Amino acid sequence: MSYRFLVMLLLMSLSTVAIAQEDDLLKSSTIPSELRLKSNAVIRYDKTDIEVKAYNKFIYKRKRIVTVFNKNGIRHQGASESYDKNRKIKTLEAKIYNKSGKEIKKFKEKDFEDESAVSGGTLYSDNRVKYLDYTPVNYPYTIVYEVEIEYNSTAFFPSWSPINGFYVSTQNSEYKIINNSETQLKTKAINLENYDIVKHSETHYSANNLMSLKPEAYSPSFGSYAPGLDVALLDFSYEGYKGKTDDWKSMGKWMYDELLQKRDIVSESTKETVLKLVEGIQDPIEKAKIIYQYVQDHTRYISVQEGVGGIQPIEASIVDEVKYGDCKGLSNYTKALLDVVGIESYYTRVYGSRDLVSIKEDFVTFIGQTNHVIIYLPNEEKDIWLECTSQTNPFGFIASFTDDRDVFVIAPEGGKIVHTTAYKTEENLQLTNATVNLSADGEITGDVSIKTYGYQYALHEGIQNKPLRDQELYFKDYWDYINNLSVENISFNNDKDNVIFTEKVNISSSSFVIKSGKRLLFQPNVFNRVSSIPTRYKTRTLDFEIERGYKDVDEFVITLDPEVKVEAMPKPLEIVNKFGMYKFSIEKRSESELVYKRTHIMNKGYYAKEEYEDFRDFMSAIVKHDKTKIVLTK
Numbered sequence: 001m002s003y004r005f006l007v008m009l010l011l012m013s014l015s016t017v018a019i020a021q022e023d024d025l026l027k028s029s030t031i032p033s034e035l036r037l038k039s040n041a042v043i044r045y046d047k048t049d050i051e052v053k054a055y056n057k058f059i060y061k062r063k064r065i066v067t068v069f070n071k072n073g074i075r076h077q078g079a080s081e082s083y084d085k086n087r088k089i090k091t092l093e094a095k096i097y098n099k100s101g102k103e104i105k106k107f108k109e110k111d112f113e114d115e116s117a118v119s120g121g122t123l124y125s126d127n128r129v130k131y132l133d134y135t136p137v138n139y140p141y142t143i144v145y146e147v148e149i150e151y152n153s154t155a156f157f158p159s160w161s162p163i164n165g166f167y168v169s170t171q172n173s174e175y176k177i178i179n180n181s182e183t184q185l186k187t188k189a190i191n192l193e194n195y196d197i198v199k200h201s202e203t204h205y206s207a208n209n210l211m212s213l214k215p216e217a218y219s220p221s222f223g224s225y226a227p228g229l230d231v232a233l234l235d236f237s238y239e240g241y242k243g244k245t246d247d248w249k250s251m252g253k254w255m256y257d258e259l260l261q262k263r264d265i266v267s268e269s270t271k272e273t274v275l276k277l278v279e280g281i282q283d284p285i286e287k288a289k290i291i292y293q294y295v296q297d298h299t300r301y302i303s304v305q306e307g308v309g310g311i312q313p314i315e316a317s318i319v320d321e322v323k324y325g326d327c328k329g330l331s332n333y334t335k336a337l338l339d340v341v342g343i344e345s346y347y348t349r350v351y352g353s354r355d356l357v358s359i360k361e362d363f364v365t366f367i368g369q370t371n372h373v374i375i376y377l378p379n380e381e382k383d384i385w386l387e388c389t390s391q392t393n394p395f396g397f398i399a400s401f402t403d404d405r406d407v408f409v410i411a412p413e414g415g416k417i418v419h420t421t422a423y424k425t426e427e428n429l430q431l432t433n434a435t436v437n438l439s440a441d442g443e444i445t446g447d448v449s450i451k452t453y454g455y456q457y458a459l460h461e462g463i464q465n466k467p468l469r470d471q472e473l474y475f476k477d478y479w480d481y482i483n484n485l486s487v488e489n490i491s492f493n494n495d496k497d498n499v500i501f502t503e504k505v506n507i508s509s510s511s512f513v514i515k516s517g518k519r520l521l522f523q524p525n526v527f528n529r530v531s532s533i534p535t536r537y538k539t540r541t542l543d544f545e546i547e548r549g550y551k552d553v554d555e556f557v558i559t560l561d562p563e564v565k566v567e568a569m570p571k572p573l574e575i576v577n578k579f580g581m582y583k584f585s586i587e588k589r590s591e592s593e594l595v596y597k598r599t600h601i602m603n604k605g606y607y608a609k610e611e612y613e614d615f616r617d618f619m620s621a622i623v624k625h626d627k628t629k630i631v632l633t634k
Contacts, residue, residue, distance in 0.1 A: 025065050025171075026101035028140040032209065035169040039212040041066055041073030043170040044142070050158060050176070055183040056237030057152055064145045068136070076168045077143045080131035082117050086153035086239065094132055097142040104141075107132060118303060127310065155238035155366035160229040162197065162207040165222065169212040175229060177203035183235040186245070188363040190228040197227060205229060217534045218544035218615075220606070221355050225542060232365045238311070245364045248408065252415015255367070259312045260347055260410065264336035266320045271340050278341045285384070288345075288377060289395045291337045292386055299333065300324050301389040311367060313347075330388040331373040338375075346376040348385075350407040350420070356547050358406035361417050368408040374398070376409050376418065385420050392461075394496040399423050400458035404548070425549030425603060428454035432528045432554045440563040440634055442513035442520055448527055450503040455548050461501045464492035475505055481531060483511045520564065520632040524586060524596035528554045529626040534616045540609040546579070549604035558594040560632070565591070568631040575622075579603055579615050582622050586630065594630070 024030045025044040035042050045065040052058040066077045083089050092112060096105035109130070117127035132145075160175035179185055187202055197207045213226065232245050243254045274294060278287045304314055304326045313328035316336035325333060331347060338345045351357040352372035359368045377384040384396045404422035408415055429452070436446040452460045463474050468490070475487045486508045493502040514521040560566075572585035584598040600622065607615065 023101060026097045026142050026144070028067050028069075028099040028142065031067060031171070034211060035171055035209065036069075037169075037212070038167060038214055039073075039169045040070055040167045041068045041076040043076070043164060043168065043173060045171065046162075046173040048158065048160065048175045050178070052154075052177065052179045052181045052183075052185070052233070054181045055233060055235040055242070056154055057150070058154060058157075060147075060149045060151060060158060062145075062147050065142060066145070067140050067142045069140045071139075073168065074136070076164050077132070077145065078164070079112075079134075079143060079145045080129055081147055081149065082127060082129045083149070084126045084128065086151065088150045088152070089130065089147070090150055091146060091148040092130060093146055094134075095144045096134065096136075097144070098138065099140050099142075101142070105134070107134075153238050154233050154236045155243070157231045157233060157236075159231060160205060161226065162195070162205075162228075163210050163213060163226050166215050167212050170207060170210040172206075172208055173210070174206040175204070176200075177231065179203065181233075183233050186232055186234060186363075188230040188360065190223075190230065191225055192227050192229070194225070195227045203231070216537060216540065216542045216544070218546065218612075219542040220545045221357065230360070230363055230365070232363070236366060238366060243366065245366065248361075248364055248368070248417055249414035251364055251366070251368070252408065252410045253413065255410050255415065256347075256412050260332070261412075263313060263315045263332060264339060266316050266333075266336050266340065270320050270337075274337050274340055284343050285379070287341050288338060288343050288384070288386075291334065291341060291343070292388075292395050295330065295334050295337065295388060296391045296393075298323060299330055300391065301330065302326065304329055313373070327373045327389050331375050331386075334375050334386060334388045338377075344378060345386075346378075346409045346411050348374050348376045348407050348409045348418075350374055350402050350405065352401045354400060356404050359408055359417060361406055370408060372402065374402055374407070376407075383418070383421065392465075392494070392496075394499045396421075397457075397499050399428075399455040403455070423454040423548065425601060426551055428456050428548060428550040430456045430528075430550070430552045432552070432556075434527050434556045436526055436556055436558045438513065438520075438522060438558060438560050438564065438632075440561040442515055443508070443510050444512050444526070445508045446506070446526065448503075448505050448507060450527075452501045453499060454550075456550055457499055457501045460503065461494060463503070464494060475507075479507070479527065481529060482507070482509050482526070485509050514629075518634050519567070520634070521629045522632055523627055523629055524556060524558060524594065525554070525584070525598060525626050525628070526556060528552055528598070528600075530600070530619065530622045531626070533620045533623050534612075536616065537612070540612045543607060543609050544612055544615065545606045546602055546604050549580075550602050552598070552600045554596070554598040556596045558596060560592045560594070562592060563634050564632050565634075566594070566630065567633045569594075570628045570630070573625055575618065577614070577618060578605070579607075579618050582618075582625070584625060584628070598626075 031042050043066055047063050049061045050058055064078055068074055068077055079094050081089055092109040094107040095103055098104050112130040113133045114130050117129040162170050162173040185203055195210055197205060199205055234245055236243055241258045277290050281287050302324045313332035316333045319325040319329045319333040335345050335347055349367055349370040350372050351370050375386040385398045387393050387398055398421055403420055406417050406419055409418045431451040434446050434448040436444055438444050463471060471490050472487050476485050479485055487505050489506040491504045569586050574583035580603045581601040587595040589595060
């Protein structure tokens with residue numbers, strides 16, 4: 001028997017085994033029981049192969065087999081691809097199989113939906129997406145998805161996420177890069193040591209039988225504990241520009257030279273206008289405030305995905321003319337005007353999110369894992385950051401979207417990582433004051449004033465721009481524990497200079513008080529309750545985090561009907577621990593007047609999972625005491 005014949009037999013045998021293995025993956029019955037547990041879908045097989053041909057070109061191939069158990073698992077089938085002039089789809093197809101592994105549907109590239117990758121609010125964009133619009137008849141079903149894409153821009157390199165999200169497990173996942181170029185690759189492994197993941201080389205990893213993750217109350221962001229691998233080319237190409245990811249300083253200089261330089265020119269008439277606005281003013285902060293207000297008054301936000309792949313800002317002169325722009329264009333325009341009046345400022349890239357997401361300082365990449373642009377004004381007393389997309393935002397206020405995180409500041413001499421403003425617990429303040437009148441038949445009326453500062457300002461400000469009906473629903477939802485609530489005389493005051501938002505409203509309720517014979521059971525904390533207890537877990541698996549601390553101070557003056565007398569009142573209470581503080585007291589000023597005072601402080605912090613039960617006990621105690629009752633008699 002010849003050697004060639006033996007080789008052919010071996011290859012045929014291996015091919016037969018591979019086919020048999022894939023056939024098993026198409027049947028939902030072959031999924032290990034532990035992977036089904038709390039899973040909306042199971043990634044049966046996910047293989048990514050990337051061949052780097054040069055610093056400006058790589059080929060991306062992926063084959064993915066996913067079994068979907070219910071409608072919540074559809075999003076994990078992953079059958080969508082973005083493309084543009086630098087990302088060309090070479091192959092795109094999908095097949096659907098029923099639970100027995102029988103093929104029931106086949107899709108070619110022409111069968112995929114094709115639409116703009118950005119919302120209708122975007123003025124210009126070349127980015128498009130092709131996605132599979134498949135409505136399953138029965139569950140479970142299995143999808144086999146295959147794609148090949150040629151990338152001619154290498155600034156954004158595909159990463160590896162063997163667990164795709166919550167409630168999805170992974171049976172097999174593999175990620176491999178073959179580097180046939182002269183440039184080097186760099187990688188950053190994320191949490192791999194905590195999972196069953198095999199490292200074959202710096203650019204080749206595989207994972208098997210990864211159980212699904214489920215969210216837990218107050219848990220950190222998914223990316224902080226899920227496994228992953230970030231990859232970047234040392235030399236990269238972006239829209240024909242060649243750059244390097246050596247360090248943040250050189251990356252910043254490259255971005256300034258190639259993407260920002262000479263895009264800060266405004267018309268002579270605009271220069272004259274802004275110079276006249278600041279004429280006679282010496283304080284640089286006051287000058288900056290005037291420029292910021294000018295931008296807010298004369299421009300509006302609209303997404304403009306153009307200019308070097310949506311990363312380069314449109315010229316300041318164009319924004320000056322058309323009076324609109326996106327975060328890049330408006331920030332660049334603001335900086336240009338600040339330059340005119342002699343104020344030092346810098347274009348800054350940031351990951352904008354309600355969650356606190358910082359740039360990975362130890363892993364330099366193109367634009368530094370960011371999605372938004374703001375302006376940085378260095379200041380000896382306190383650095384100032386400007387959000388340029390809002391027409392109502394107070395000067396220098398960034399809470400809730402770009403606060404307390406590392407960002408990438410770009411300057412002519414290079415880039416650097418700087419931390420944005422972190423709002424302290426005491427600064428995130430809410431003051432609630434109210435007068436409450438209680439009638440003999442249990443009806444209440446009240447005048448309420450709520451003042452918010454810091455992060456809590458960001459949570460409340462904006463409601464003043466809603467229709468009256470929405471404002472009424474907002475208060476009824478906020479006080480959803482008050483039955484038959486009526487709200488009227490709603491008013492707001494947005495003090496942008498001092499960053500204080502004030503809400504005033506009159507309320508009434510005919511059934512807030514519980515009647516028990518001749519007694520009335522009245523809960524004095526009418527307007528600021530913690531009403532939900534954190535979820536209890538038999539076995540907590542994740543650490544927990546309070547990302548932003550806050551402080552609530554409440555004082556309610558309660559006037560009783562002359563026919564009503566106090567029979568019993570709770571004693572003052574105070575709880576202090578590492579998570580925060582809670583206290584309340586009720587003072588009897590006269591036979592007809594009571595004063596309820598409450599303070600609740602929640603500390604910012606990262607805590608071990610073993611401390612969760614103590615935290616839950618603290619929150620449970622607050623919920624309990626926020627419902628404390630006064631016993632009244634007629």
